[in-house]
Amino acid sequence: MTELGPSSEALSDPEYRAAVVDLIGVLAYGELSAFERLAADAAMAPTVDDKAALAGMATAEYRHFCALRDRLVEFGVDPQDAMTPFRAAIDGFHAHTAPSDWLEGLVKAYVGDGIGTDFYREISAYVDPQTRDLVVAVCGDLGQSQFVVDRVRAAINADPRVGGRLALWGRRLVGEALSQAQRVAAERDALSTLLVGGVDRPGTDLAEIGRMLARLTENHARRMAALGLAA
Template sequence: MSEQPGSVVGRPLAERYETALYGLMCYRELTAFERLSSDARFSPTLGDREALARLAVAEFGHYEAVRERLLARGADPEAAMEPFVAAIDALHERTRPGDWHESLMKAYVIDAVSGDFYRAIARALDEETRLLVSAVQSMEEQTGWIRGRLRAALADDPRLASRLALWGRRLLGEALTQARLIGDEHDFWGNLLPHGSGEEHREVISQLFAKLVQNHSRRMGALGLTA
């Protein structure tokens, strides 16, 4: 099997992983747009409503960017997204927020963990794919605003801390479970170490999930909450 420069997987296999990853990202960005648009309606202030609406618009722009990449590859975006619809919809059904603060925490946790997961999956693919994933999953603007808004809410009402910390732990568990199921079902692990043994694959997967948890703990710490 020939190797793509800068990649550890051969080109035909890499193209399969790329199309699957694009389909996963495309549907996630579409649902993120829908979720943020819906959450904006329940914002306590017009300023908050405007900020969430802007974030929703940005997510739709990300969706369009990934969709265009699929079309450029000759892939049908709808067909590429379809294998991931049930899993992502089920995740959102299981994690319906109870109020506006919980909806912000959901965006803060789920979107960030998902972004970390996609970047990890893309690291063995070609530079073009890595750059697109990095651009689409750049969360600084969204994470920064949500982090600031949550910190302000926690300062105003310290009683929120225990509830949001517990909610954050539940969200992390759901996000990790979904990542594991999707990785298993679509064999994304083979992309990380295509020629490794079963034991080596388990070690790579273990390290990946340890990193996801570490990043989550750091983000929760930025809120003054325990992961």
């Protein structure tokens, strides 16, 4: 990934700083929500081992949340204030994509989180190195990929009709994620300027945004294929 972002000195610019606080705030609330959702999925697990695996993923999300919250505190920002603007969009996403069973929960953990972390990693190209390192660290794979792929493929092998249902579910997850992302972009000007640029900061152009969307779509299709699902 090319480094397009400003240097760390940019954090003294109030507009840029507000944008970074927004970015960390939305990520922090996203991680806290991911924790809750994975923990709820653990309750649907068919075996104690599966339960423990989901609980372990949830715990990793919580650690990411803590790293983001600590950064907000370093900035002298109340973490709750930084997260609250994003509560409606993220709660809305989860309310509209509540898994009805264990397999839907697994697909959501892999496909839904995958497109989210890809997006944040793309955004991280446009921020200062210190913020970028944090974003990249909390967007790393939690090791859940192979676990989810194994479980979902086994379920489709056992009953191929499951594949059709989960493919529809994957499309619904992406649609809902895009709709909530648009809501956030429309409401949070500061955050949007990370991509489009500010007074003294270069942004990106429409062609690069198009390429970014193409990369996100390709990665999504790759993940669906790994699960044995039509994107």
